[in-house]
Amino acid sequence: MGIISRGFHGRSRDGDVKLPPGQYLTHDFPVLSAGPTPRVPLERWEFTVTTEAGQVHRWSWQDILALPSVTPTVDLHCVTKWSKLGTNWQGVSLDVLLADVETAADYALVHSYGGYTTNLPLEDLLDGQAWIAYRYDGEDLMPEHGGPARLLVPHLYLWKSAKWVRGIQLLLEDEPGFWETAGYHNYGDPWREQRYQGD
Amino acid sequence: MTERDDAYRDGNSLAGPLSEIFAVDVTAAGGRCAHCGLTGPVATMRVYGSAEAMVGRCPGCEEVMMRLVRGPDAAWLDLRGTVTLRIPLPPD
Numbered sequence: 676m677g678i679i680s681r682g683f684h685g686r687s688r689d690g691d692v693k694l695p696p697g698q699y700l701t702h703d704f705p706v707l708s709a710g711p712t713p714r715v716p717l718e719r720w721e722f723t724v725t726t727e728a729g730q731v732h733r734w735s736w737q738d739i740l741a742l743p744s745v746t747p748t749v750d751l752h753c754v755t756k757w758s759k760l761g762t763n764w765q766g767v768s769l770d771v772l773l774a775d776v777e778t779a780a781d782y783a784l785v786h787s788y789g790g791y792t793t794n795l796p797l798e799d800l801l802d803g804q805a806w807i808a809y810r811y812d813g814e815d816l817m818p819e820h821g822g823p824a825r826l827l828v829p830h831l832y833l834w835k836s837a838k839w840v841r842g843i844q845l846l847l848e849d850e851p852g853f854w855e856t857a858g859y860h861n862y863g864d865p866w867r868e869q870r871y872q873g874d
Numbered sequence: 875m876t877e878r879d880d881a882y883r884d885g886n887s888l889a890g891p892l893s894e895i896f897a898v899d900v901t902a903a904g905g906r907c908a909h910c911g912l913t914g915p916v917a918t919m920r921v922y923g924s925a926e927a928m929v930g931r932c933p934g935c936e937e938v939m940m941r942l943v944r945g946p947d948a949a950w951l952d953l954r955g956t957v958t959l960r961i962p963l964p965p966d
């Protein structure tokens with residue numbers, strides 16, 4: 676099942692590629708990290724959703740694999756100006772993971788193994804826009820690209836697609852994450868070129 | 875959790891970007907890690923990230939000591955992971 680995330684309707688075929696402003700096309704997959712690559716044994720890996728009331732929903736690695744998965748094909752846009760088009764992933768939609776979560780939250784703070792965080796409005800995680808991805812291009816997701824699992828939210832700059840994801844905290848008030856507290860734009864829409872605070 | 879050393883540069887790579895902001899060479903300053911207390915030259919930090927966004931980590935505990943984001947017309951310097959910077963100066 677292929678899903679093209681919204682926000683990429685303007686793109687036509689290679690040779691007439693429409694990129695967000697200021698981006699260039701790359702065919703490799705650059706690796707950028709804010710720290711050492713965490714290595715999490717799968718038997719100890721877990722993903723949690725924590726509500727504003729403190730209720731914790733937990734999934735083990737086996738739990739995640741047992742959920743229905745989809746195979747989105749999406750374009751990636753990094754704030755460092757490279758874009759990579761038509762990338763193939765497999766993962767679980769956040770719609771599935773959040774289906775039974777009772778919350779009045781409007782915001783989410785994503786936490787990663789290794790301590791990274793990033794924030795976004797909860798609505799940007801819903802309606803087929805975001806996944807917990809564990810396979811890339813038909814292979815298990817490599818640690819340097821965020822394996823065993825990363826958030827994939829491709830309609831925003833790639834720093835929002837947290838590698839090594841470990842949980843999502845649902846919040847009534849917005850709480851800026853690792854880069855958002857240090858000059859990066861709070862929302863990060865590549866089509867509006869929201870790279871830095873004030874953009 | 876970490877099995878191998880990841881690709882990082884040493885703190886000397888901060889010299890150029892920081893010289894834009896400070897009149898002194900900050901990589902020669904002694905930074906004290908807010909997490910573990912280790913004190914050493916900024917040049918000994920482990921630096922991750924891109925030219926636009928650098929993360930300086932403590933060589934002892936790997937916690938973040940410095941974040942430096944360089945936009946087209948501004949820079950953001952986050953030093954909350956550094957308790958103090960001891961900046962050597964010429965004697966009075």
